[in-house]
Amino acid sequence: MRRDTAPPAVLQTARPRSSLRKLCVLLGTSLLLSACQSVFDQAYTPNVAPSDKPQIVDEVQKNDPRAQMGAREHPRIVASYGGEYRDAKTERLVARIAGALTAVSENPNQSFRITILNSPAINAFALPGGYLYVTRGLLALANDASEVAAVLSHEMGHVTANHGIERQRREEAEVIASRVVAEVLSSDLAGKQALARGKLRLAAFSRQQELQADVIGVRMLGEAGYDPYAAARFLDSMAAYARYSAVDPDSDQSLDFLSSHPNSLQRVDLARRHARNFGQEGTVGDRGRDYYIAGIDGLLYGDSPQEGYVRGQTFLHGTLGIRFDVPPEFRIDNKVEAVLATGPGETAIRFDGVAAGDTTSLRNYLTSGWVAGLQQSTVRELQINGLPAATARASADRWDFDVTVIRVNDQIFRFLTAVPKGSTTLVSTAETLRSTFRRMTPEEIASLKPLRIRIFTVTANDTLASLSARMMGTDRKLDLFKLINALPAGATVSPGQKVKIISE
Numbered sequence: 001m002r003r004d005t006a007p008p009a010v011l012q013t014a015r016p017r018s019s020l021r022k023l024c025v026l027l028g029t030s031l032l033l034s035a036c037q038s039v040f041d042q043a044y045t046p047n048v049a050p051s052d053k054p055q056i057v058d059e060v061q062k063n064d065p066r067a068q069m070g071a072r073e074h075p076r077i078v079a080s081y082g083g084e085y086r087d088a089k090t091e092r093l094v095a096r097i098a099g100a101l102t103a104v105s106e107n108p109n110q111s112f113r114i115t116i117l118n119s120p121a122i123n124a125f126a127l128p129g130g131y132l133y134v135t136r137g138l139l140a141l142a143n144d145a146s147e148v149a150a151v152l153s154h155e156m157g158h159v160t161a162n163h164g165i166e167r168q169r170r171e172e173a174e175v176i177a178s179r180v181v182a183e184v185l186s187s188d189l190a191g192k193q194a195l196a197r198g199k200l201r202l203a204a205f206s207r208q209q210e211l212q213a214d215v216i217g218v219r220m221l222g223e224a225g226y227d228p229y230a231a232a233r234f235l236d237s238m239a240a241y242a243r244y245s246a247v248d249p250d251s252d253q254s255l256d257f258l259s260s261h262p263n264s265l266q267r268v269d270l271a272r273r274h275a276r277n278f279g280q281e282g283t284v285g286d287r288g289r290d291y292y293i294a295g296i297d298g299l300l301y302g303d304s305p306q307e308g309y310v311r312g313q314t315f316l317h318g319t320l321g322i323r324f325d326v327p328p329e330f331r332i333d334n335k336v337e338a339v340l341a342t343g344p345g346e347t348a349i350r351f352d353g354v355a356a357g358d359t360t361s362l363r364n365y366l367t368s369g370w371v372a373g374l375q376q377s378t379v380r381e382l383q384i385n386g387l388p389a390a391t392a393r394a395s396a397d398r399w400d401f402d403v404t405v406i407r408v409n410d411q412i413f414r415f416l417t418a419v420p421k422g423s424t425t426l427v428s429t430a431e432t433l434r435s436t437f438r439r440m441t442p443e444e445i446a447s448l449k450p451l452r453i454r455i456f457t458v459t460a461n462d463t464l465a466s467l468s469a470r471m472m473g474t475d476r477k478l479d480l481f482k483l484i485n486a487l488p489a490g491a492t493v494s495p496g497q498k499v500k501i502i503s504e
Helices: 019-031 039-043 065-080 088-102 136-141 145-160 163-184 188-223 230-246 265-278 289-296 362-366 426-436 442-447 464-468 477-484
Strands: 113-117 124-127 131-135 309-311 314-317 322-325 331-334 339-343 347-355 374-384 387-396 399-408 411-420 451-457 498-503
Touching: 065 113, 065 124, 065 131, 088 113, 088 136, 088 145, 088 289, 113 136, 124 145, 131 136, 131 145, 136 145, 136 230, 136 477, 145 188, 145 230, 145 289, 188 230, 188 265, 230 265, 230 477, 289 451, 289 498, 309 331, 322 426, 347 426, 362 374, 362 387, 362 399, 374 399, 387 426, 399 426, 411 426, 464 477, 477 498
Parallel strands: 113 131
Antiparallel strands: 124 131, 309 314, 314 322, 331 339, 339 347, 347 411, 374 387, 387 399, 399 411, 451 498
16 A cells, blocks of 8 residues: 555654544554555556557657656556546547647647546646646636636647656756765654755746746647637636635645646746736637537546445445445545544544455454554454454554454455554444445445536526535535636626536
């Protein structure tokens, strides 16, 4: 698992800002061995080979070392973002937008390969050699073709300006320097500080690249016939998304656009200033609203079927055929590598699974050494809704843990619940997880559907309240409705207007 890499010393020095981050550290480094593998990785293995039918060209330049660099990193990028999103209508939409931009690229000899990533994160980026990536989450947030064109032209600017080559050289130098620091300095903290300073230097370097790519992107937007002000407009939309996510202190935006593309008033002002070269806002360029909205109707939103679904306090996975509930006031966060949940009093839960292999005794599995601080006297075997299971207590630093493992066919599912020492909620929280974990019925599996973007035409009787009430998958219906439709404070809707709704 990707999070199980930090040394145990982190538990004594790190001060995570939320229960979720504490969970990732505590349950990721204190209890689990780094070699364990998530059941979600086993249940879904995306096709990470580069597409043999690229969107823009038949093949990336074979003899170009930059393309070779992109090809080398491509499988890792695709796997990190949940695989490729395959949908013919969406692919045609993105190809149409990218094709118009390619015609006005600063380097007419540069070919581009577009990959839509199957991730709800809102991001887009480029690799050397013309490998461009956009997530389905970003497509869901955008409201017209010019906004997606603004993102893609920005990333094309990185490619044509060779930013990837420059960044890799800088990163390689920083990696070498950090290794030297780690070998010479005995203090682990000093080594981490040196590495952090190196990352700050890389970030400062990349901000200059971002500004340069912004200038190139706005020019390409205007020359391709798109609304050149879309760049500034979509930067504002992504900033609004960041503020929406920041309301929840447990949200993880590490895979989102603004975590790797620093946003600032300087960038927005720069984009608007360069857009004025093409004319006044609202008078130039095509937004491509109608065909864009039609192109994303039915777009998968949020969790993918391969990762399971969160519905309120319940996690359901149709492929694995399992479900469980978390207690009231808990929030579930469905990650690729595990399901995390946080609740009152810094209580945290991690749920994952591993292949059972030849494990016949769950008692022996619990005591096989993968749980640090296990209290052997607390191990007991039991049945949970007809399934073999075992539980135990563990202790580490200032935390107490409940560990529960349940066997379903050839899988072992694991609940790890963490509470601060002295908390009285460990037993009740763990018991809720155990008592509600069960197999799903065939009828439940058949009725389980993913959330999608649905396009709805406003009628005379519709209001913001009535439209947002149709939203599913969120308890902040009005806020999310206004966000995905880029509706500012005080905005209203008009009959005939097309809006996005999230529903099954």
